[in-house]
Amino acid sequence: MALPDDLVTRMAGLSGQISGVALDNRTALAKELWRRTSTRDAVCTPLRRFLAQMAPGRQHCMYCGDNHGTDIDHFEPVTRNPLRTFDWLNHLLACSTCNSHQKRDQFPVDTDGRPLLIDPTLEDPFDHLFLSLSVGEYKALTAKGRLTIEVCGLNRFLLSRGRVQARRVVAMSLRDWKQAFDTGDADQMQVALQTVHEQPFADVCQAMLRQAITPGAEVLFEKAMDLLHLLRFEPLRELLLRD
Numbered sequence: 001m002a003l004p005d006d007l008v009t010r011m012a013g014l015s016g017q018i019s020g021v022a023l024d025n026r027t028a029l030a031k032e033l034w035r036r037t038s039t040r041d042a043v044c045t046p047l048r049r050f051l052a053q054m055a056p057g058r059q060h061c062m063y064c065g066d067n068h069g070t071d072i073d074h075f076e077p078v079t080r081n082p083l084r085t086f087d088w089l090n091h092l093l094a095c096s097t098c099n100s101h102q103k104r105d106q107f108p109v110d111t112d113g114r115p116l117l118i119d120p121t122l123e124d125p126f127d128h129l130f131l132s133l134s135v136g137e138y139k140a141l142t143a144k145g146r147l148t149i150e151v152c153g154l155n156r157f158l159l160s161r162g163r164v165q166a167r168r169v170v171a172m173s174l175r176d177w178k179q180a181f182d183t184g185d186a187d188q189m190q191v192a193l194q195t196v197h198e199q200p201f202a203d204v205c206q207a208m209l210r211q212a213i214t215p216g217a218e219v220l221f222e223k224a225m226d227l228l229h230l231l232r233f234e235p236l237r238e239l240l241l242r243d
């Protein structure tokens with residue numbers, strides 16, 4: 001999916017304005033341009049719409065997967081790199097809790113200036129994080145994973161509780177889907193699938209699908225073997241992994 005041409009042009013124009021001023025003035029100008037009403041109407045609103053179409057959890061926050069993604073977060077903060085204020089690869093849909101209260105301007109980097117947070121637009125978060133489905137908490141697999149959990153507060157209570165709930169909803173819906181599949185009830189299959197797609201915490205279903213095909217899956221799903229078989233059922237996997 002490509003960004004509409006007129007939006008690309010407008011964003012390039014704004015980036016040009018920022019690079020056209022002295023280094024010391026760039027952050028202030030970038031912030032001012034970002035907040036301007038004309039920018040909000042011509043850039044931020046269509047951009048948010050575009051990001052929502054791209055986000056795996058539809059309209060949900062790219063960090064917590066729970067709340068509605070109301071804000072555009074700058075992955076690399078404007079204060080650190082004003083030239084990326086209008087670089088759409090630097091934009092993520094986030095909720096105001098994650099954007100304004102958790103991540104804020106935090107952006108740890110290594111000695112070479114490379115980001116130490118997972119960039120969900122470029123990396124697969126599951127390379128760095130393991131979701132423990134029984135408690136709904138993320139465990140770090142890498143140093144990047146650990147910092148991302150800390151900075152974004154990924155294990156805050158409301159989120160872990162929500163993920164446990166999401167696992168239950170997904171499991172129930174998948175069992176409903178299978179029942180409908182067995183009886184050839186296409187409408188009910190659709191309803192069950194939609195329930196999975198529309199619930200928050202898209203990461204939970206994705207983690208379940210991943211974990212079902214790992215070597216330790218029988219242990220992880222020990223109390224729910226029927227669910228494990230469903231998660232491995234190719235026609236269903238295809239539908240769930242498609243978007």
Ligand SMILES: [Zn+2]
Nearest residue numbers: 061064095098
């Ligand atoms: Zn959030």
